[in-house]
Amino acid sequence: MSEYEFVLSSGERIPIVITTRRGLRNITLRPKTRPAREIHISKPWMTSTTTALKFLEQKRRWCERIFDTAPQKVCIKSGDVIEFLGRRVTLQHNPAQRLNDFIINDDNSATLIVGGGADMFERRVRDFIKAQFLSVVKQMIHTVPRNLWPRRVAIRDTSSRWGSCSTSGTMSFSWRLAFAPYDVMRYVVMHELAHMVHMDHSPEFWQTVSQLYGFGVERARRWLNVHGAELHKYF
Numbered sequence: 629m630s631e632y633e634f635v636l637s638s639g640e641r642i643p644i645v646i647t648t649r650r651g652l653r654n655i656t657l658r659p660k661t662r663p664a665r666e667i668h669i670s671k672p673w674m675t676s677t678t679t680a681l682k683f684l685e686q687k688r689r690w691c692e693r694i695f696d697t698a699p700q701k702v703c704i705k706s707g708d709v710i711e712f713l714g715r716r717v718t719l720q721h722n723p724a725q726r727l728n729d730f731i732i733n734d735d736n737s738a739t740l741i742v743g744g745g746a747d748m749f750e751r752r753v754r755d756f757i758k759a760q761f762l763s764v765v766k767q768m769i770h771t772v773p774r775n776l777w778p779r780r781v782a783i784r785d786t787s788s789r790w791g792s793c794s795t796s797g798t799m800s801f802s803w804r805l806a807f808a809p810y811d812v813m814r815y816v817v818m819h820e821l822a823h824m825v826h827m828d829h830s831p832e833f834w835q836t837v838s839q840l841y842g843f844g845v846e847r848a849r850r851w852l853n854v855h856g857a858e859l860h861k862y863f
């Protein structure tokens with residue numbers, strides 16, 4: 629727990645992380661909304677913590693606006709049900725076990741039981757979803773002709789791009805797509821695979837996307853435009 633907190637008008641308590649740096653001339657404030665909501669303050673050696681906190685208070689309106697406009701993170705805890713990769717998954721914590729258990733029920737819902745300490749719960753769930761996401765992406769890739777397969781697949785956590793393709797042959801995807809409807813995720817994968825044939829967004833490119841994806845490309849695109857930001861609500 630952080631020693632200092634910044635209390636927003638909403639009542640939310642934002643931890644403050646203060647670091648002292650030699651050679652620094654001014655106090656710098658960095659309100660961060662991802663991955664955690666925190667305020668980072670760097671202060672010169674000679675500046676007291678009280679002065680730094682007073683400075684932050686002077687910038688309250690600016691800080692409040694940043695935290696107000698950023699999408700609020702949803703904390704997850706044992707017992708919660710979240711949806712990813714097309715499944716409703718009940719999360720459970722069992723500190724007595726070391727490995728994760730993933731049990732798929734008859735109705736296609738699932739239970740994820742993670743072990744380890746309580747402080748590691750979110751991290752373990754996140755890592756599990758990332759790993760599952762990568763394997764589902766690979767399965768999707770394997771449904772298209774081999775000549776379209778990338779050399780390597782990587783996962784990223786970018787908010788600006790859902791997928792990208794490098795000249796070295798690495799195809800990258802934002803693992804946040806795990807929280808999108810299954811077909812929306814599949815659309816992004818097929819979009820990138822179509823770039824193996826057409827590097828542009830020409831009509832020929834879109835024709836290839838449609839061939840790979842099937843009917844409904846426009847719908848998947850629209851869904852991402854409208855709901856994309858919501859894919860960042862967890863973790």
Ligand SMILES: [Zn+2]
Nearest residue numbers: 819823828829
């Ligand atoms: Zn593209």
